[in-house]
Amino acid sequence: xxxxxxxxxxxxxxxxxxxxxxxxxxxxxxxxxxxxxxxxxxxxxxxxxxxxxxxxxxxxxxxxxxxxxxxxxxxxxxxxxxxxxxxxxxxxxxxxxxxxxxxxxxxxxxxxxxxxxxxxxxxxxxxxxxxxxxxxxxxxxxxxxxxxxxxxxxxxxxxxxxxxxxxxxxxxxxxxxxxxxxxxxxxxxxxxxxxxxx
Numbered sequence: 001x002x003x004x005x006x007x008x009x010x011x012x013x014x015x016x017x018x019x020x021x022x023x024x025x026x027x028x029x030x031x032x033x034x035x036x037x038x039x040x041x042x043x044x045x046x047x048x049x050x051x052x053x054x055x056x057x058x059x060x061x062x063x064x065x066x067x068x069x070x071x072x073x074x075x076x077x078x079x080x081x082x083x084x085x086x087x088x089x090x091x092x093x094x095x096x097x098x099x100x101x102x103x104x105x106x107x108x109x110x111x112x113x114x115x116x117x118x119x120x121x122x123x124x125x126x127x128x129x130x131x132x133x134x135x136x137x138x139x140x141x142x143x144x145x146x147x148x149x150x151x152x153x154x155x156x157x158x159x160x161x162x163x164x165x166x167x168x169x170x171x172x173x174x175x176x177x178x179x180x181x182x183x184x185x186x187x188x189x190x191x192x193x194x195x196x197x198x
Contacts, residue, residue, distance in 0.1 A: 001135055001142055006149070009133045013150045017157035021121040022083055022189055024161040026107065029090045029185040031165020032172050034106040039162040045112025047155040050126070051147050053116045057126040058134055058143030079118030080193050086115075091186025120193075 001009075018024075023046050030039040064071070093104055107115075116122045129150065135142035172178045 001133065001145060005133060006145075009129065009146065010149060010153060012129065012132075013153040014157060016121075016125045017150075017154045018160065020188070022086075022119050023112075023115075023121070023158060025185055025189045026086065026090070027158055027161040028165040029093075029182060029189075030106045031162040032168050032178070032181060032185075033093055033104065033165075035169065036162055036166040038106045039165075041109040042107040042112045043155065043158050043162055045107065045109040045114075046116065046158050047151050048109075049113030049116035050122055050154060051151045052113070053122055054126045054129065054150055055143060055147050057123075058130045058139075058146065075118060075123075076120065079120055082115070082118050083193060084190055087186040087189040089186075090189060091183045093182045 027039060027042060027046075030042055129146055130143065133142070133146055168181075172181050
């Protein structure tokens, strides 16, 4: 991979990681509702889960999905249903974690990692990255390089969303504001399904 290609890949990784999508909306809501420290496992789950997905796509899973369209459709349906469930839970959350709602908790590491497998944006990012930046002459090395580079860019990028949510905690400590914020986050999360449904 040339230096120009590598820098182009880093820009692609940054733009796709920092822009709004299911992961970032959930991190923003988690930062508001639970704070930054309690959201760290969620952030790590996103980055590690996406790394595993990216490597799987690079090492052949993308070709399997192309060859078996029913599997791809099944993933879309499962992903869409789970995303709507998460959107509902966020929209119905009514208090900051320090003030109650005993059952409310941030997403765990394994849940966030597993979510990448049903996240339409993550699949598009992974398939595009491997199709555009993997070197067929050195497939193993280039797939690993893409995975490491994405992880190095992704974790700080998604952390910005959790940090922004944490910064809003004081403003959203008012129950009415928090209620409408969580409803808006739930609606925005559900709206991320639109590109998948078109």
